Structure formats: C-alpha cells, structure tokens
Amino acid sequence: MARVVVLGAGVAGHTTATFLQKWVGNEHEIVVVTPNSQWNWIPSNIWVGVGAMKPEEVTFELEPVYTDLGATFKQAKAVSINPEGGSESDKPFVTIEFTGQGKDGESEDITYDYLVNATGPKLNFGATPGLGEGSNLGEHTVSVCTFGHAEHANEELQKLIEEMRSLPDGEKKNIVIGTGHGMCTCQGAAFEYIFNVEHALNVAGVRDKAELIWISNEYQLGDFGMGGMHLDRGGYLTGSKIFTESIFAERGLKWITQAHTEKVTADTIYYETLDGEHHEVKYDFSMLIPPFAGVGLKAYDKAGEDMTAKVFAPNGFMKVDADYTPRPYAEWRAADWPRTYQNPDYKNMFAAGIAFAPPHFISKPMKSANGTPINPTPPRTGMPSGIIGKTVAESIKDMLNGAAEPTHTASMAEMGAACVASTGMGLLDGTAAAMTVFPVVPDFEKYPETGRDQKLTFGEVGLAGHWIKHILHHMFMYKAKCKPGWTLIPE
Template sequence: MAKIAVLGAGLGGSIMAYELRDQVGRDDEIILINRGSIYSFVPSNPWVAVGWREREDVEIDLAPACAKRNIRLRPEGAARVIPSENRVAMLDGSSVEYDYLVIATGPELAFDEIEGFGPEAKTQSVCHIDHALMTKAAFERLVANPGPVVIGAVQGASCFGPAYEFAFILDKALRDAKVRDRVPMTFVTSEPYIGHLGLDGVGDTKGLLESALRSKHIKWITNARVTKFTSEEVLAEEINDDGTVKAAHAIASRFTMMLPAFRGVAAVRDIEGLTNPRGFILADKHQQNPTFKNIFSVGVCVAIPPMGKTPVPVGVPKTGFMIESMVTATAHNIARMIEGGAPNAQGTWNAVCLADFGDGGIAFVAQPQIPPRNVNWSSQGKWVHAAKIGFEKYFLYKVRQGKSEPFYEKLALQALGIDKLKAVSFD
C-alpha cells in the first residue's frame, strides 16, 4: 500500500487528489493537506469584488467529497516539507509521512516587495477571497465617492488575465452604478505590450485588448516598473528596451488593484534541490523533481523559466488547461511508479483561457503555450462571458462531487471546435 500526500487544495490540488483516487489502487492512501477544509474558486474573485458573487457562492467544504472518495483531509496546514525524511511537518506539531508527495500549494503573494502594496497597505487585490471582499468594500466607497482608478500587474507578475478581467468588470460595474463618467481609468502593466500576457500574445490578443481598452476609455502604460503605492498615487517608471527610464509617472488613484509577483510558499522555500531561488518547485517534463524522485508538483508552484528577456520582468502564467494537463500526467506517473514502472506521461501544456469582461470577453487557445505554435487562436464576444459562468458552475460542481473530469479539454473539443488538444502525451 502506497501513501500519497497532496499539499494544497486549490484548483490543482483538489482535482489532483480526485484523479489520484481514480488512478491508484483502492488500498493506496491519499492524504490532502490544506490550511482549512474550504475550497475557494479563485477565478470568481473579480465578480466577488464588485458584488456579483458572495463568499458562499464560490466556496465549498471539501470534507464531504473527500470522505466520499476515501481521501483523508488534513486541514491543520503544513509548516515545512522535509524531503530527506519523506514527511510534511504540520502547523499543529504533527507530521504526515508519505511515499509520494504532490506539491500543489499555489504561490505566496509578494506584496512586500513594493512599498505600500497589498490589501493590508494601500492597494486592493482579487487574489484571495478575503482580499476580494475587502475590495468589494473599497468598490462601494468608490461608487459613493468617485475618482481615478489604476488596474494592472506589477513587475515580475506572471498572471495577467485577471488584471484585464477586473479592469473591464469594474468598468461594467461602474457603468451600472452610473458613475463611470467620473472615474478615469488607467491600466498599468509590466508587459512589453498590451495583450502579451506572459505568452508573447496569443492570436491577436494585442489588437483585441488594445481595442477593448480604447473602447472603454481606459488608458494604458506598458513596460511599467512600480516603485511605490500611496493612498492617492501609483508611482511607476516606464522602461525603454535598453533598461533606461523612458518616463516617470505619478498616476492619480483613489482605487488601485494590481496583481503582484509570486514566489514559493514558506513551507517549501529554500530547500536545496527542491526549489529555485524564488521558491518554485523544480520539475522535469514528467512533473517529477530531479533530486527527490518521489516528489511531483502541479500548478502555479511549478518553476517555469520566462519566455525571454523583456525590459521589465514578466513571468509565464499557468492557465487552467495547463494545470489540468499537469494533474493528469502526474496521476498517471505516480500510479505507474507504484506498479514498479517509470514515469512516462507529460502534460502538453497547451493554454485555453476565458477572460470575462462582465458583458463580453476574450478567449484564446495556444498549442503549445510557448511559441512557435501549432494553434494560435483568439476570439471575442458575449459568448465568452456565458462560457465563464458555465466554467464556474461546472468546476464548483465537480469539486463538490469529488469528480476529476477535465473541463478545458471538453471546452476545446465541444465549444471551440479544436479537435487535437490533448491533456497528456507519452514518451
């Protein structure tokens, strides 16, 4: 009997535990480690932040599904992974021993790297449900007392889609409140151009997103390096291609929401052979750590090098299909190792993304995620908003029911008409 621990119960970790249950033997033990028993659907946070969703709409207690699927839930939270001893030290002083470990922690939010940054300081966030509810209160204050707004993503960020989403969702919510005419909006991003997304664009995301920003009267600054946030301004330098400062900006802002850079969580940072200097988990093409062969990783915590040099540092996003791809490959590889074989499945790391704009949106497919690509497609329309709602409902349903069926592959096959998008490939 093998003992498999999954560390983290977010988008990747929850379905990781479910898919392992489908792949390994009935006598193999699966332990899901998380801080608390609640799963929160992070892609809905921009809606929470403007009052279109409540906390209870986007959260699920994992305990019933884990019990139904014979998964042991440990909600005490992890203090430290100790690979040399094959155990996870828990916050309550106990330990979880494992034969195999899948790290799916997601990131730590590096707000402390810029003065005045974060929900405990001068800015808002949609990265966590608690942050989104704080942002909702700030949004209500903005509606009552309109003024300038800054939305975007800072240097080192690797997640840009939610910044664009929130800019357009906020625009829609302000129009609904009849105060948009008194709220100048500026999109400030570390991307070298609008629609880069950490992927050097997909299809015509540059043209589509520039046009969308322009049509909503949202100005933008690219190649931006933020130096400080205050309660009244965002201070940022616009950087030339050679690294010199093109212009210094002091952008008035009564309401600021910018996505931070990520780093690995404290439980795994600074473990030689396990993480890179930023604290992300080192993994080969099979999601397996090169040093600790019984450790795998999926999701945002995985170390992926940037696509190339940009004037301001920009990371590579881990999109939903990519995470599902990692999960499926990892479940197959662990099952194979338990049977005495070697890992031979690898995620295809294609990107399928739905970016909701409140009353429309943009969808894109990149196959593979990093160019050059076989599929390089993007489109827009009101159907994207409807598809995102469907995605939310389906994903919450499958987490509640303990199901591991992939969503993005079905979306690509059925809705987008792309018939060659596969989750995994084999050596």
C-alpha cells in the same frame, strides 16, 4: 499500502488528489494537506470583486468532499520536507502545522511514499512597499487573488461608486488596475477585473465620472506573460497587441505598459518604465496583482542540514525535470520546459501547478535603463494547472503499480490554455473576450512563424464567450465537488 501526500488543494492539488483517490484510493492512502478549509474557483473571484457573486458561490468546504471520497484531509500548512528521512528512519516525511480542525499551531510529521507539492504561490505583497489587499496585508491597494480579498475589493469599489454619484459634473475619480511589480504574472486576472469594474460603473450610471487606467509590466498590451500571440483577424495574423488595444480603446481605457510599480502610497502609485524614467499616477481605487513566490517550504537532508537550495529554485518554486541551464532568450527552446514534473533528485517528489519552477520566462526578459527587471513571469494557472495535476496523478498511479518512471507528460510547450474574460452576469447583457492559445509556451521549431498553432489560437469578443464563461464556472464548481460524472469534465 503506500501513502501519497498532496500539499495544497487548489486547482492542481485538488485535481491530483481526487483522481488519485478515485484510481488507487482503495489500495493506498491519499492525504491532502492544505491551510484552507475551503476550495475556491479563483477565476470567478473577479465577479466577487465587483459584487456580481457572493464568496459562497465560488467556494465550498473541502473536508466533506474528501471524507466522502475516502481521502484524509488535514487543514494545515506544510513547513518542511525531509526527502531522505530523519535520524530515526529513512522514510521521507513532511512536517506540517495545523491551521484548523481544532489543532491550530500543532505540528505533525507525515511520512510518505510519494509527495506532490501543489502549494501554489505566496502572494508576495511585501515586494512592493504599500502594496496590499487593503485589510490586513497592506495599506492601500486591493486584490482579487482570494475570495476574501475580492470581497474586500468590492466593498471598497462600492464606497467609491457612492462617492462618484455625488461628484460635481466634470470631476472624475482615478481607478488604476494592473500589476503591482515588475515581475508579476496573472495579467489576465487584472485584465478581466478592469473590464468588470468598467461594466459595474456603467450599470451604476457613473462611468463618465471615472478615468480607468491599466498599468502593467508587459512590454505591450496583450503579452499576458506568454510573449503575446497572433490571432486570425480579417485575413491577417494579427498580434494580440492590436486585439487588446482595440478592446481598451473601444471602452475608453488608458494604459501604461513596461512599468515596474516601485511604491504605493495612500493616493499615488510610483513606477519606473523600461526607459529608466520614474513616473507617478494618482488613484482613488486601485487593484494591483502582487508578484508570486514559492510558499517558503524548507528541505532538510537526513542529517538535518538545510538543503532548500537543492530542492527549490531561488524564487521558492520546486525544481522539476526542466532544463534550468541559463541561456539567452534567442536560445530558449520548447524542450526546456518540464514534462513529468518529477524532482530530479528525489524521484518520489513531484510539483504541480504554480509550485513548479519554470526554466525561464516565456516573455522576453527586459531590464530598465537602471537595471530593474520589468517583464511578466510565466502564467501557470487554470487549465495548465489542472492538466499538470492530472498528469502527475496518472504517473503516480502507474508508479504505484510498478512503473519505474513517470508514464505521462504535460509540457506547457505542448498544451494550450483558454482564457475567457467576461463582464456582467445577465445572460443577454454581458460580453466577453474569449481566447485560446496553443501551445502556452511558443515553439518556434514546430511553428516557425508565430510559435503557435494558428488553428488552435484564436480570440473574439461577443456574447458567446460570456455564455461559455458562465458554463465554465458551474462546470468546474461541479467537477471540484466530485459530483456524479465529474471525471467526464476535462481540465
């Protein structure tokens, strides 16, 4: 019997663990290590952040699900990996520290035959002074990155709405939403949140008392960390800048792009733009996405020497089968992106979802006149995370059955992603921008004009996307709970 340890139970880790348990759980042991007791469908945190959903509608307890499946669940955070074993044994192991199950603070070494690092990101609020989710990580801004953060964001939003009700005519509150650093990803989440806030203000009857301002590190609206995309609009392949600006303009939202948030105080966001100028914008309520980093896992060799730099990239994400050779933007290729997510030095280690180190950005790297990097980092959440998680599970299943190498691939340059940004909760009073892009990483060798397959890349606004968003929420919650037929629902 072999043991597979999966670190993390987000979209990628949970997908890997549940499929492995289904496929090989009778012959092998699947151990899931995650510091969180609950699974969270993160895309729906946006609705929690405006009070349209309760946290319990976007979460469920993980332990009963794994217990029912027959997998081992440990509520703990991974601290370090010893891929070569230790002084007493050659067996590789991971050191964990419990965060629950009545063992808080206790450490344990778990040996493994295969390890999947799906630890997701560290929300690096500390990268920008004053940035935070408002309750215990930072002083001023709020966040929707976790269901707890989103619940707090809604509390602050509702306080603001109450204040707005008694504002004299002509006075407005400033609401600033976007990215909290020049190296952020996840613009899509902030994009969806600003439109949900706008919808909430409309419902509350105070839209005329708010100035909504978008701030982001994108070169232009619609970049989304993917270098933008082209959509077939009215007989033209139109850049996503036009599509996105149209949505903003229609709703009277202002936007600031090419911005690195330098500092946040109680009422002011200070930012630098690509031209090297420094600016500030006042706010009464602000949700800024923090930059992501690796969770800070350490790696040690057999002698106990630190070899973190061998296993992890400087940003803390695990090295996999990508081509990390530094190259200028013009020489980036689709083939640089990993396909199997296997660590090049330790073939029984994989990284899935946000935890793998991308070879480079997708958007073109930019620096301000002062040398400050201002560009989105690659998104790898949602659909890509799920597909990568399943692909890694398929390879490990086959390797457990004798395959010498990973048998399945899932390059982000060969997979698409869907994004549905929806506002409102009613079946008939919502609207959404539904977008798909294929592939996520543009492949200009295969698609010379735009880097994308234009038959599979599209976007439109309407009620239909809103219905789809609701269906996706219930479908993925159902799938994650591993209810009957869950494997039929695609990632």
